[in-house]
Amino acid sequence: MYSNKNIEDSQEAQERIDAYLMGKLDEVALADFETQMRLFPNFRAKVDEQRILFKSVEAYNLKNSLDEYHAEIENIPEKKGINMGWLALAASFIILITVSIWAILSSGNSSKKVFADNFKPDPGLPTTMGTSSEYDFYYGMVNYKRKEYAEAISRWEPIYGANPENDTLVYFLGVANLAEGNVRQAKKYLQMAKKKTESTFYEDAKYYLALSLLKENKIDEAVETLENSSSSTNITLLKQINDL
Numbered sequence: 001m002y003s004n005k006n007i008e009d010s011q012e013a014q015e016r017i018d019a020y021l022m023g024k025l026d027e028v029a030l031a032d033f034e035t036q037m038r039l040f041p042n043f044r045a046k047v048d049e050q051r052i053l054f055k056s057v058e059a060y061n062l063k064n065s066l067d068e069y070h071a072e073i074e075n076i077p078e079k080k081g082i083n084m085g086w087l088a089l090a091a092s093f094i095i096l097i098t099v100s101i102w103a104i105l106s107s108g109n110s111s112k113k114v115f116a117d118n119f120k121p122d123p124g125l126p127t128t129m130g131t132s133s134e135y136d137f138y139y140g141m142v143n144y145k146r147k148e149y150a151e152a153i154s155r156w157e158p159i160y161g162a163n164p165e166n167d168t169l170v171y172f173l174g175v176a177n178l179a180e181g182n183v184r185q186a187k188k189y190l191q192m193a194k195k196k197t198e199s200t201f202y203e204d205a206k207y208y209l210a211l212s213l214l215k216e217n218k219i220d221e222a223v224e225t226l227e228n229s230s231s232s233t234n235i236t237l238l239k240q241i242n243d244l
Contacts, residue, residue: 013043017050034120041236111214111222114240119211121147121179122172122204137169144172149180167199174205178212186212194225203231210237219244 019025020033037044124145127138140155153176160169174189190212193205206225213222219241226238 014050017047020047021051031120031123038233038236041232044236111217111219111241111244114237114244115211115214118237118240119178121149122175122208124172125168141172144176147179149176152176153180153182167193167196167201170196171199171201171205174212175208178208178215183212183215203229203234207231207234207237210234210241214241 016025016029016033020030025033037047121144124141125138127141127145136155137159140152140159143149143155144152153173156169156173156176160166160173163169170189171193174186174193177183177189178186187209190205190209193199193201194209196202196205199205206229210222210225213219213225222241223238226234226241229235229238
């Protein structure tokens with residue numbers, strides 16, 4: 001089991017946060033890190049604080065670069081007939097840096113950013129084959145776990161047509177479509193999954209449905225979807241959305 005205190009306070013944890021923010025974790029370490037964020041809201045908050053610090057440092061460095069560039073421009077002696085092409089290039093460079101600084105400073109929370117920070121497909125079910133009638137479902141699960149979402153969807157949709165009440169199938173069709181970028185289809189399946197209040201996937205369905213709504217910038221609907229959630233992961237996501 002993970003220890004929340006150890007995760008938050010250790011030097012190793014800080015180094016792993018830095019590696020995560022710089023995109024240096026391998027696939028296994030990344031999956032483990034994101035699991036910890038989902039399990040421990042305090043750890044997630046620490047990661048968010050470090051992300052803000054990273055952005056501030058980056059913005060500061062860009063600002064210093066811009067100040068130095070301006071100083072160099074001011075120190076260039078005046079020359080008669082200065083090259084107009086050089087002036088145009090310099091102006092373009094200044095505009096580029098200014099826009100970059102603006103993008104960093106204004107890239108706080110947004111619905112797309114919250115989606116990107118929180119979306120990771122459900123890891124899926126064990127793929128031990130059951131009866132012959134379940135073969136196509138589990139074959140599709142193999143595709144899903146390989147991130148072959150289109151193939152998984154093509155295997156699962158005919159099964160759904162014959163058994164639309166299967167909560168497991170409806171849920172994974174929703175997540176697979178969201179992973180594939182089919183937001184409208186994802187919403188359709190996840191809204192159905194959300195209605196199955198006794199399902200094992202009920203809280204997870206609300207989580208992914210809220211993310212699909214964020215993808216369309218439907219913030220109020222995402223908030224409504226997550227209200228009264230009992231899942232700590234959903235509560236954490238709801239707080240991030242309310243901060244938008």
